Amino acid sequence: MDPKERIKELREKINYHNYRYYVLDQPEISDYEYDMLMRELIELEEKYPELKTPDSPSQRVGGEPLKEFEPFTHVVPMLSLANAFSEGELRDFDRRVREAVGDVEYVVELKIDGLSVELIYEKGIFTVGSTRGDGIVGENVTQNLKTIKSIPLRLKDDVSLVVRGEVFMPRASFEKLNEEREKLGESLFANPRNAAAGSLRQLDPKVTAKRDLDIFIFNLQKIEGRKFKTHIETLEFLNEQGFKIIPIHKKCSNIDEVIKEIEEIRNLRDKLPYDIDGAVVKVNDLEKREILGQTAKDPRWAIAFKYPAERKKTKVLDIIVQ
Numbered sequence: 001m002d003p004k005e006r007i008k009e010l011r012e013k014i015n016y017h018n019y020r021y022y023v024l025d026q027p028e029i030s031d032y033e034y035d036m037l038m039r040e041l042i043e044l045e046e047k048y049p050e051l052k053t054p055d056s057p058s059q060r061v062g063g064e065p066l067k068e069f070e071p072f073t074h075v076v077p078m079l080s081l082a083n084a085f086s087e088g089e090l091r092d093f094d095r096r097v098r099e100a101v102g103d104v105e106y107v108v109e110l111k112i113d114g115l116s117v118e119l120i121y122e123k124g125i126f127t128v129g130s131t132r133g134d135g136i137v138g139e140n141v142t143q144n145l146k147t148i149k150s151i152p153l154r155l156k157d158d159v160s161l162v163v164r165g166e167v168f169m170p171r172a173s174f175e176k177l178n179e180e181r182e183k184l185g186e187s188l189f190a191n192p193r194n195a196a197a198g199s200l201r202q203l204d205p206k207v208t209a210k211r212d213l214d215i216f217i218f219n220l221q222k223i224e225g226r227k228f229k230t231h232i233e234t235l236e237f238l239n240e241q242g243f244k245i246i247p248i249h250k251k252c253s254n255i256d257e258v259i260k261e262i263e264e265i266r267n268l269r270d271k272l273p274y275d276i277d278g279a280v281v282k283v284n285d286l287e288k289r290e291i292l293g294q295t296a297k298d299p300r301w302a303i304a305f306k307y308p309a310e311r312k313k314t315k316v317l318d319i320i321v322q
């Protein structure tokens with residue numbers, strides 16, 4: 001088979017097995033078989049460097065360490081979220097929404113306690129990823145995001161779109177990282193969110209690659225050539241394209257069902273392998289979102305319900321107590 005054909009075939013296989021392993025958590029081949037595919041791809045790209053392309057799965061742990069991060073102005077400003085701390089505040093939110101656009105369906109999602117990023121895809125290829133920053137300008141951390149295996153380098157279709165998601169570090173990885181740092185006498189991260197932020201904002205992608213970061217995509221910001229009616233439809237589309245979308249996203253017909261789902265999630269919280277700090281309630285109908293619009297910094301069509309911080313003490317405090 002000619003090398004160009006074989007390289008194309010290897011990339012498709014590796015991207016598919018990445019998706020099976022890192023997005024679906026249902027690998028079909030052994031690590032050894034996967035490593036053999038990757039080794040053959042790297043050898044062929046070394047032999048034919050003109051065939052190496054930035055979207056190749058061999059390019060995930062990219063280039064040289066950066067001197068600094070470039071600022072990046074977001075395609076769509078990355079809004080924050082207003083907070084509700086009680087059932088009453090949720091009902092106030094619901095009343096304001098229904099006064100403006102009548103009865104609505106909501107979607108209730110986990111609120112992952114990580115850091116928000118924007119991912120830009122041009123014709124299906126991951127081109128730029130950035131941190132939220134102040135919502136308008138963030139940092140270009142593309143090389144570091146490429147090391148997160150659940151971020152597809154190439155989508156199923158050659159579609160141009162912009163998504164937002166939350167990068168996080170699973171709690172077990174956070175504890176392991178702090179144990180290693182403790183042994184080395186290095187400072188400890190206070191919580192998984194800080195560990196994720198510190199790991200994503202490493203100037204050397206090879207360090208980020210070792211930090212076991214993951215991501216859940218939670219919003220389609222922009223797309224060319226397609227229109228969707230509801231948020232749920234966009235999540236289903238993003239899932240088909242190969243993204244790892246927010247795992248719990250329940251459609252609710254009214255605020256009573258929302259309140260019930262928020263309680264369900266609260267009971268789930270300590271069983272999840274990652275930190276959540278609440279639940280996010282969003283209007284499902286995208287046209288009604290447009291009508292509701294946004295304030296200077298938050299959408300009027302979404303609100304975060306925050307659980308009281310019941311985080312158990314981190315190891316840092318245990319050590320100080322000792």
Ligand SMILES: NC(=O)c1c(N)nc(OC2CCCC2)nc1O[C@@H]1CCC[C@@H]1O
Pocket residue numbers: 079080081109110111112113114116166218219246280299302
């Ligand atoms: N952290 C999350 O899991 C999460 C989520 N599941 N859904 C959204 O929806 C956005 C869309 C537009 C405004 C809020 N935002 C989330 O996190 C945001 C990012 C910045 C403030 C919140 O943490």
